[in-house]
Amino acid sequence: MDNYTAADLEIIEYAPQYHDDFRRLNHEWITRYFELEPADHVTLGDPQTHLLDPGGFILLARYQGAIVGSGALLHNPADGSWKLAKMAVTDQMQGRGIGYALCKAILDRARTMGVTRVELVSNHILLPALHVYRKLGFVEVPLGTVMYKRGNVRMAVDL
Template sequence: MKFFDNVGVMAIGTRLRMLSEKMTEDATEIYEMYGVGLKPKWFPVFYVLSKDQEKSITTIANEIGHSHPSVSKIVREMVKEGILLEKKDDSDGRKNNVVLSEKGNNITDQIHEQYLDVDNAVQAMLDQSRHNMWHAIEEFEFLLEQKSMIQRVKEEKKRREVEKVQIVSFEAKYQAFFRSINEEWINEYFTMEEIDRKSLDNPQEYILDTGGDILVALYDGEPAGVCALLKMDDPQYDFELAKMAVSKEAKGKGIGWLLGKAVTDKAQGLGAKKIYLESNTILKPAINLYHKLGFKKVVGHPTPYQRCNIQMELELK
């Protein structure tokens, strides 16, 4: 079909759905041709019950890979048609099982020739194919079990977005952004403190001139995040990671990770052995990021911040 030639593999869901609809239409006619009173969607439930005396809806759902509500609906339809019966479980009277009725058992007796003909017809078609679709479906299902389609698309989205991120050194033209983006998150959760104002009002004097650094993340050429590296006058730590922030519009694009990795790499390049940071556990995404970067919780270091309730360090190798 020209549509699929033009669209390509991203339309695989649409193509599989159309194929499924075509197969279901044919299956409906096949049941009618053999005089078997089943609907195609009933077949999985019918088949597993034709092999055993009775089963619970939960057991059937697990066996055929359908949801419990889906199987419940099918069972109700088949009970209404007189193909199934509901009965109390012998060992647990609170639980209902389903079983084939006399009508259902009669279908079991008459469907064998249909099974034989359908199986042979499908096998002949697979033999005529360059690619065995049955095995391909098995492989595709296995791959989706390992990682769902939504997970795979999320990874591709992040990979594409990461390519738009550039980490650059601080310049005076980024000062207004450096201040505003940090003021935004501080005022959202806490209150600006005097030490915040010092570093945000005078990053050149307070951070850069004392041996620190500031990195800026650009997304599509526009500033989207910042992170500072403060030189510490401390025998235990070389630098403090501070003033990390990512704009709300750019969250979820991996910018925090890229900034954190760039800053820690920068510190290592400057000969640092340990990096220190202070934060608050209310900032869960930030704390998760720090753990991902390799930071570990420490206690006992004096802090100038009222909002600080967690201190962490990263030992560089």
């Protein structure tokens, strides 16, 4: 059961004024479990160039006026693939269904854009995140080559 009301939670579009929130949320979860890698600094330092300009988008979860979650859909024009990335919910708000709501909103929007498959890379120690992904239909697929040292599981969902 969700532990928030619709009046308290909004899923909103990323805008430049939320850049610090986006970076903070991702720094928070990455440094809690792993360490920031060069690719993190690049992507989080300039989401416009690395996430938005290639055709992707970022959504944010705003709870009672505060930005508490983020998620992105990345497009790779070279091979046409789409990846769910930069999913984060601040520690004190985890376990309330916010990550699920955010991820569902990203997948719903991907469907409206005509995206047919979304992949993600995660880590087996992130059990709550993996649970959310499975609940939304993601299944494990072969890992292949990954950009981040922390990535040890790849999942995909056909939309």
